[in-house]
Amino acid sequence: MTLRLDALGQRYGDHPVLRDITLTVPDGQLLCVVGPSGCGKSTLLRTVAGLRPAREGTVTLDGTPVTGVPDHLAVVFQDYGRSLFPWLTVRDNVALPLRRRGLARAERRAEAERILERVGLDGAARRHPWQLSGGMQQRVAIARALVCRPSLLLMDEPFGSLDAQTREDLEDLLLEVHRTENTTILLVTHDIDESVYVGDRVVVLSSGPGARVVLDLPVELPGKRDQITTRGLPEFVALRARVGRAVRGA
Amino acid sequence: MNGRVRRRREPWLGLAGALIAFGVCEIVGRAGLVRRGYLPPASEVLARAVELAGDRVFLNGVGATLRAWALGLGLAVAIAVPLGLLLGSLPVVDSAVRVIVEFLRPLPSVALIPLVSLLLGTGTETEVALIAYASVWPVLFNTVYGLGEIDPLAKDTLRAFGFGRLSVLLRVELPGTAPFIAAGVRISAAVALVLAVATELLSGFGQGLGIFIAQAELATDGTRDVLAGVVWAGTLGLVVNGALVWGEHRLFPWTPERQATTARGVGA
Numbered sequence: 001m002t003l004r005l006d007a008l009g010q011r012y013g014d015h016p017v018l019r020d021i022t023l024t025v026p027d028g029q030l031l032c033v034v035g036p037s038g039c040g041k042s043t044l045l046r047t048v049a050g051l052r053p054a055r056e057g058t059v060t061l062d063g064t065p066v067t068g069v070p071d072h073l074a075v076v077f078q079d080y081g082r083s084l085f086p087w088l089t090v091r092d093n094v095a096l097p098l099r100r101r102g103l104a105r106a107e108r109r110a111e112a113e114r115i116l117e118r119v120g121l122d123g124a125a126r127r128h129p130w131q132l133s134g135g136m137q138q139r140v141a142i143a144r145a146l147v148c149r150p151s152l153l154l155m156d157e158p159f160g161s162l163d164a165q166t167r168e169d170l171e172d173l174l175l176e177v178h179r180t181e182n183t184t185i186l187l188v189t190h191d192i193d194e195s196v197y198v199g200d201r202v203v204v205l206s207s208g209p210g211a212r213v214v215l216d217l218p219v220e221l222p223g224k225r226d227q228i229t230t231r232g233l234p235e236f237v238a239l240r241a242r243v244g245r246a247v248r249g250a
Numbered sequence: 251m252n253g254r255v256r257r258r259r260e261p262w263l264g265l266a267g268a269l270i271a272f273g274v275c276e277i278v279g280r281a282g283l284v285r286r287g288y289l290p291p292a293s294e295v296l297a298r299a300v301e302l303a304g305d306r307v308f309l310n311g312v313g314a315t316l317r318a319w320a321l322g323l324g325l326a327v328a329i330a331v332p333l334g335l336l337l338g339s340l341p342v343v344d345s346a347v348r349v350i351v352e353f354l355r356p357l358p359s360v361a362l363i364p365l366v367s368l369l370l371g372t373g374t375e376t377e378v379a380l381i382a383y384a385s386v387w388p389v390l391f392n393t394v395y396g397l398g399e400i401d402p403l404a405k406d407t408l409r410a411f412g413f414g415r416l417s418v419l420l421r422v423e424l425p426g427t428a429p430f431i432a433a434g435v436r437i438s439a440a441v442a443l444v445l446a447v448a449t450e451l452l453s454g455f456g457q458g459l460g461i462f463i464a465q466a467e468l469a470t471d472g473t474r475d476v477l478a479g480v481v482w483a484g485t486l487g488l489v490v491n492g493a494l495v496w497g498e499h500r501l502f503p504w505t506p507e508r509q510a511t512t513a514r515g516v517g518a
Contacts, residue, residue: 051410071412077406148411
């Protein structure tokens with residue numbers, strides 16, 4: 001699914017948040033949006049999700065303007081603890097989006113279990129989210145986002161509150177999912193290393209108010225990405241430095 | 251961890267407190283500080299209360315009181331929960347009704363007993379109506395408050411999956427508010443018991459725990475029966491509260507205090 005932002009602007013009252021954002025994310029691309037905290041990254045993501053109407057400019061998906069929440073969309077928020085429903089089991093949390101597709105209960109559960117196995121949580125289906133660690137909870141949120149096979153996946157600092165080891169595991173899980181499903185992904189992060197490691201392309205926003213795009217950089221790294229090898233590559237180091245300078249200079 | 255230790259100790263402290271209070275009443279009663287007719291020793295009151303457990307007529311009375319209590323409380327929940335959801339989700343309705351609610355709320359329900367008796371007579375209808383009236387408030391306010399406490403992110407999550415307003419209400423707002431509603435019901439359960447007994451006391455005839463107390467009051471040396479009735483009322487309150495607390499823990503195990511102790515149990 002191709003995502004197009006055309007002269008997108010967003011404001012809270014009189015306070016400008018985003019200004020003149022023009023971007024095209026081609027089908028199947030994993031785009032990372034980086035920027036200093038408070039620059040409006042999350043606002044951008046919520047606008048694309050149709051949760052906030054655009055104040056200026058347009059958002060289109062495959063040529064159709066986004067007016068409400070688009071179909072075939074899934075979102076993963078940073079606060080897994082707040083976006084998972086504590087009264088549902090892990091399996092029922094994951095199966096929830098399937099309710100809109102008119103599947104029978106047994107089918108929904110089977111599908112949820114299949115996807116849980118995929119993210120390495122097949123043993124936790126009958127537990128409740130609050131009985132799991134942070135990393136496992138975020139895996140549940142990712143499984144729930146994937147269960148509908150979305151054409152557009154939006155992730156708002158999905159690994160921001162996890163420890164380093166868990167974060168790396170989940171970055172690799174994301175890369176694997178992206179490789180096999182070929183979903184268009186928009187991932188917002190403040191972590192420069194992460195943006196270069198997972199992204200096909202990195203866009204840097206300036207600090208607010210009225211954030212603009214200050215750098216739009218394709219990420220070309222040789223070979224299959226690997227936490228140890230890739231991060232040591234001279235290409236990786238050079239890209240990271242460019243993104244880092246752009247974020248600082250922003 | 252701390253919380254757990256404190257919880258474990260509570261029953262002991264509670265029992266110790268009860269025993270001391272019992273001892274003081276017993277001593278005051280037996281030492282002749284007060285005339286026995288006014289304040290019989292605690293052991294005599296307790297013995298009478300236990301004896302009443304075998305009294306068919308008395309038990310029927312307690313049953314009648316509990317029936318009115320359950321009916322009134324049920325009616326209150328049936329009114330307060332939908333109304334609370336409405337007030338909590340529609341600010342316009344909230345502003346429109348707020349003045350009426352704030353006017354009605356501080357009226358002491360017990361003071362309404364004569365008025366409602368005039369309108370509905372002195373039967374069960376009056377009792378149920380008054381119980382319902384008094385019990386509506388805690389449930390109503392807890393529902394509105396709980397709805398306000400729902401995390402906007404949880405609602406956005408559901409909206410982002412394409413669910414509409416009604417689904418958000420049924421799948422996020424209602425289950426998320428349920429623990430608050432349950433706490434409101436627990437508060438109302440005690441209020442309802444007070445109103446049940448008080449209405450019976452003031453209306454004075456028919457059947458019920460309050461009636462038993464009211465009639466004992468008229469008998470010579472009835473203090474012992476009055477107090478035994480009071481012991482029953484207190485015990486009922488204690489049992490109902492205990493059952494509701496237990497139920498809340500079973501139904502809503504994710505509420506913060508328990509979450510903190512369980513979440514650490516499992517590693518990544």
